[in-house]
Amino acid sequence: MRDFSQNIDWLSINTATIRKQHGQEVALNTLLDQCAAAGIRAVSPWRDQVAAIGLQATAAQLRAHGMSLSGYCRGGFYPAADKVGLQAALDDNRRAIDEAKTLNSACLVMVVGALPGALEGKPHYKDIGRARQEVVDGLAASLEYAREVGMPLAIEPLHPMQAADRACINTLEHALDICDALDPEATGALGVALDVYHVWWDPKLAQQIARAGAKRLLAYHVCDWLTPTADLLQDRGMMGEGVIELKKIRQWVEAAGFAGYSEVEIFSQRNWWQRSGDDTLQACKQAHQAVV
Template identity: 75%
Template sequence: MRDFSRDHEWLSINTATIRKQQGAEVPLDRLIDQCAAQGIRAISPWRDQVAAVGLDRIAQQLRALDIGLSGYCRGGFFPAPDAAGLKAALEDNRRAIDEAKTLNAPCLVLVVGALPGALDGKVHYKDIARARSEVRDGIAASLDHAREVGMPLAIEPLHPMQAADRACVNTLEQALDLCDELDPQRTGMLGVALDIYHVWWDPKLQQQIARAGRQRLLAYHVCDWLTPTRDLLNDRGMMGDGVVELRKIRGWVEQAGFAGYSEVEIFSALDWWQRPGAETLATCIERHRSVV
C-alpha cells in the first residue's frame, strides 16, 4: 500500500469540498488558485462551476497551473417521464462527455438518476425497475459517444437513502453488473467511481472491490460518515472524524490495482462550508497524510 504520510502527491480535491467558504459560494477559478497555492495537483470540478466561469477559460487555467483532474462531475440522470425527456438526458450526457474531454479528465462520473421528479417532490412514476432500465439504456447509448472520443464513464453507486431521487444504482455490485453487461471485454471505457460515503457499509464491499479490479476502478472518493449525521446529503465528515475504516478500504482498493488519486469530496453545510477555504484544504492535506 502506498505511503501517503510524507506528501500529498496523490490527493485530489473535489471542488464541492470548498465551493462554499464561510457560507458564500466561491467561483471555480478562485478555487483552482487556492488549490495551487497549497501544492494540490489534481481536482474534480462540477459542470455548473465550469459553466459559470467558462469551459475554455478553466481548461486554460488548469494547463497554466499544471493541475490535472481525477474526474469530472457529473453526467447521468437518465430516467425521464417521456421520450422527449430521455432524449434530452442523452444530449446532456453527450455534452458532458465532450466537456470532460476538453478538460482532459480521466473519466466522467455518472450519478445515474432515479424516479423522475423526485428531487422536486413531484414524482412522475414510482416504478424503480423502469428507472433502472432507463439507466441501463442511457449508459449504453452514452457509451457509444464515450468510445468515439475516448472518455471513460464511471458509474457512482449512491447510498440507498438516495435511491428514489438521485441514483437507483445503490451498491458496487449493481454498478459492476451494469459494467459487465455493457462492457464485457473490460475495455477500460466503463467502470465505477467508488465513493466511500456511499458504500462503506456494504457487507460485500471487499469482495466487489476485488471483482472490479484495475480496469473498473476509475475513481476513488473519500470522506467520513459522522455519528450522528445531522443531514444525510450535506453533513459528510472530514476523514478521521467519523466511523469509516479508511485505511483498510484503501488497502482493498490498491490491492485490486487502483493507483490513482484519493479524491476528497465533502458536502458540509454545517461545518466545512462555514470555514475559510485555506483551512479546509490544509485539513484535507493533513488527514490525507494521517488517516486516508
C-alpha cells in the same frame, strides 16, 4: 499500499469540498487558485462551476497550474417522464462527455438518476425497475459516443437513502453488473467511481472491489460518515472524524490495482462550508497524510 504520510502527491480535491466558504458560494477560478497555492495537483470540478466561468477559461487555468482532473462531475440523470426527457438526458450527457474530454479528465462520473421529478418532491412514476432500465439504456447510448472520443464513464453507486431521487444504482455489485453487461471485455471504457461515503456499509464491499479490479476502478472518493449524521446529503465529515475504516478500504482498492488519486469530496453545510478555503484545504492535506 502506498505511503501517503510523506506528501500529498495523490491527493485530489473535489471542488464541492470548498465551493462554499464562510457560507458563501465561491467561483471555480478562485477555488483552482487556492488549490494550486496549497500545492494540490489534481481536482475534480462540477459542470455548473465550469459553466459559470467558461469551459475554455477553465481548461486554460488548469493548464497554467499544471493540474490534472481525477474526474469530472457529473453525467447521468437518465430516467425521464417521457421520450422527450429521455432524449434530452442523452443530449446533455453527450455535452458532458465533450466537456470532460476538453478538460482532459480521467473519467466522467455518472450519477445515474432515479425516479424523475423526485428531487422536486413530485415523482412522475414510482417504478424503480423502469428507472433502472432507463439508466442501463442511457448508459449504453452514452458509452457508444464515449468510446468514440476516448472518455471513460464511471458509474457512482449512491447510498440507498438516495435511491428515489439521485441514483437507483445503490451497490458496487449492481454497478459492476451493469459494467459487465455493457462492457463485457472490461476495456476500460466503463467502470465505477467508488465513494466511501456511499459504500462503506456494504457487507460485500471487499469482494466487489476485488471483482472490479484495475480496469473498473476509475475513481476513488474519500470523506467520513459522522455519527450522528445531521443531514444525509450535506453533513459529511473530514477523514478521521467519523466511522469509515479508510485505510482498510484503500488497502482493498489498491490491492485490486487502483493507483490513482484519493479525491476528497465533502458536502458540509454545518461545518467545513462555514470555514475558509485555506483552512479546509489544510485539513484535507493533514487528514490525507494521516488517516486516508
